[in-house]
Amino acid sequence: MANFETPKGMKDFGGEDAIYRERMLESIKQVYKKWGYEPLSTPAIENVKTLCAKSGDEIAGQLFRIEKSELALRFDQTVGLARYVAGANMAKPYKRYIIANAWRREEPQKGRMREFLQADADIVGSADMRCEAELLAMSCEALQTLGFGEFEILLNNRKILNGIIKSLKIENAENAILRALDKLGKIGIEGVKKEIEACKVKRADIEQLLQVLMPGKKENEKALELAKKYSQEGAGELENILCILKYAYGIENVKVDLSLVRGLGYYTGPIFEISAGGGIGSVAGGGRYDELAGVYGKKEPAVGISLGVERLFALKKGKGEKISPCDVMIITFDDKSYGGAVRAAKRIREAGFSCRTDLMGRKVKNQLEYANACKIPFALIIGEKEMKSGKFALKDLKSGKQKEIGIEEVLENLEEAREIREGL
RNA sequence: GCUAAGGUGGUGUAGCCUGGUAGCACGGGGGGUUGUGGUCCCCUUAGCCUGGGUUCAAAUCCCAGCCUUGGCCCCA
Numbered sequence: 001m002a003n004f005e006t007p008k009g010m011k012d013f014g015g016e017d018a019i020y021r022e023r024m025l026e027s028i029k030q031v032y033k034k035w036g037y038e039p040l041s042t043p044a045i046e047n048v049k050t051l052c053a054k055s056g057d058e059i060a061g062q063l064f065r066i067e068k069s070e071l072a073l074r075f076d077q078t079v080g081l082a083r084y085v086a087g088a089n090m091a092k093p094y095k096r097y098i099i100a101n102a103w104r105r106e107e108p109q110k111g112r113m114r115e116f117l118q119a120d121a122d123i124v125g126s127a128d129m130r131c132e133a134e135l136l137a138m139s140c141e142a143l144q145t146l147g148f149g150e151f152e153i154l155l156n157n158r159k160i161l162n163g164i165i166k167s168l169k170i171e172n173a174e175n176a177i178l179r180a181l182d183k184l185g186k187i188g189i190e191g192v193k194k195e196i197e198a199c200k201v202k203r204a205d206i207e208q209l210l211q212v213l214m215p216g217k218k219e220n221e222k223a224l225e226l227a228k229k230y231s232q233e234g235a236g237e238l239e240n241i242l243c244i245l246k247y248a249y250g251i252e253n254v255k256v257d258l259s260l261v262r263g264l265g266y267y268t269g270p271i272f273e274i275s276a277g278g279g280i281g282s283v284a285g286g287g288r289y290d291e292l293a294g295v296y297g298k299k300e301p302a303v304g305i306s307l308g309v310e311r312l313f314a315l316k317k318g319k320g321e322k323i324s325p326c327d328v329m330i331i332t333f334d335d336k337s338y339g340g341a342v343r344a345a346k347r348i349r350e351a352g353f354s355c356r357t358d359l360m361g362r363k364v365k366n367q368l369e370y371a372n373a374c375k376i377p378f379a380l381i382i383g384e385k386e387m388k389s390g391k392f393a394l395k396d397l398k399s400g401k402q403k404e405i406g407i408e409e410v411l412e413n414l415e416e417a418r419e420i421r422e423g424l
Numbered sequence: 425g426c427u428a429a430g431g432u433g434g435u436g437u438a439g440c441c442u443g444g445u446a447g448c449a450c451g452g453g454g455g456g457u458u459g460u461g462g463u464c465c466c467c468u469u470a471g472c473c474u475g476g477g478u479u480c481a482a483a484u485c486c487c488a489g490c491c492u493u494g495g496c497c498c499c500a
Binding site: 006007054059062075076077078102107109110118179262263265266306331334360362364365367369370371372373379381383385393395397 | 454460462490500
């Protein structure tokens with residue numbers, strides 16, 4: 001165990017965890033597809049030059065570099081996208097999704113691994129606020145599909161933040177101020193004040209700044225009114241998004257939060273987060289990054305959103321029913337009936353069900369124990385007698401009841417059980 | 425990069441202070457007479473994070489490293 005551990009900040013996922021993860025990802029993928037997004041798979045490894053073009057030295061220290069090369073593992077999915085669209089010529093808007101890993105070499109901590117999954121959807125080529133609205137609405141649908149009913153969308157715009165900071169007339173401290181604001185939820189108002197003071201901002205200015213930004217207390221209309229003083233354009237974009245969400249999608253639990261920052265990154269316009277109910281916090285986030293593709297040679301407006309899948313997994317864990325790796329276990333009495341078992345398995349698989357056969361030549365008792373331990377709901381018992389009669393014993397492992405039926409009936413039973421399971 | 429607390433079979437733990445036989449539970453495999461599991465009984469499997477030091481003797485004491493979980497920094 002100790003000699004061969006997983007690398008720092010990386011984990012194995014097996015058993016029920018793995019099944020849950022795959023199912024959740026599958027549902028997310030289905031939603032993305034339904035909204036007309038197409039897959040774009042880019043390499044896990046990119047040239048260091050490519051990776052660093054996006055964020056420069058900021059990210060360079062977190063790269064997993066590959067020895068004796070100028071290559072490194074990607075730290076997010078957006079770099080590959082930007083490189084791709086800059087070098088290709090496709091009909092606009094281009095809508096893509098990707099569910100894939102990324103790696104960052106930093107100290108692991110709560111909710112932050114060195115290897116992590118990202119479920120991103122992006123739209124390239126359109127500067128229209130319909131894109132923002134669509135990504136948000138689609139993400140809400142994905143969250144609902146996963147069983148997260150309550151959520152709130154938080155909206156802000158980098159243009160507004162930039163306007164506010166410009167008004168303070170501070171030199172060289174813009175980033176420090178944004179950084180401080182970003183911590184609002186973590187260190188509180190007083191903490192933010194202290195950090196901003198350290199940037200040599202006047203006390204009066206800080207008070208004013210925080211008054212403008214203070215979240216929670218304001219109606220959207222008031223917040224937007226304030227925001228207009230700093231960026232007419234930015235506030236207008238937010239109004240536009242609010243309007244589309246409300247009247248086209250019927251989504252109204254949206255709040256303008258002028259203190260939302262989302263890192264220093266590459267965002268240039270609207271930024272947003274979705275927080276799930278019950279104090280769970282942010283489960284999705286994204287924004288507009290119109291400059292990024294330009295870094296790779298062809299400027300294109302773009303906006304994207306990313307579901308915080310690791311967090312969703314953690315929240316969902318243990319909430320569901322017991323999960324079985326397959327629908328039915330085919331049990332045999334002896335070597336002679338194994339051929340029959342395999343043929344029955346073929347039939348069952350062709351009908352769209354999953355099944356396992358005994359691969360150890362075990363006694364019936366042990367095969368049943370195995371099925372039980374794996375939480376497989378049904379056992380199909382086959383022996384000489386059954387081979388001759390063509391009737392198999394289908395045993396419901398939960399109730400212990402079993403009936404002698406032909407293969408067609410077995411399939412019907414499995415179908416019935418599947419409907420019940422999915423109906424829940 | 426900094427910092428705190430930890431690290432004993434696959435999992436959860438006892439033992440550590442006060443060095444001297446690594447114990448328990450769950451899990452895995454098999455069995456309890458011929459073709460039916462979930463509760464019982466028996467057998468079996470498998471472990472002291474790594475390296476160094478102190479000592480007759482180290483899971484236990486000391487040092488370093490690694491990893492885990494948090495916190496800081498930073499943040500797609």
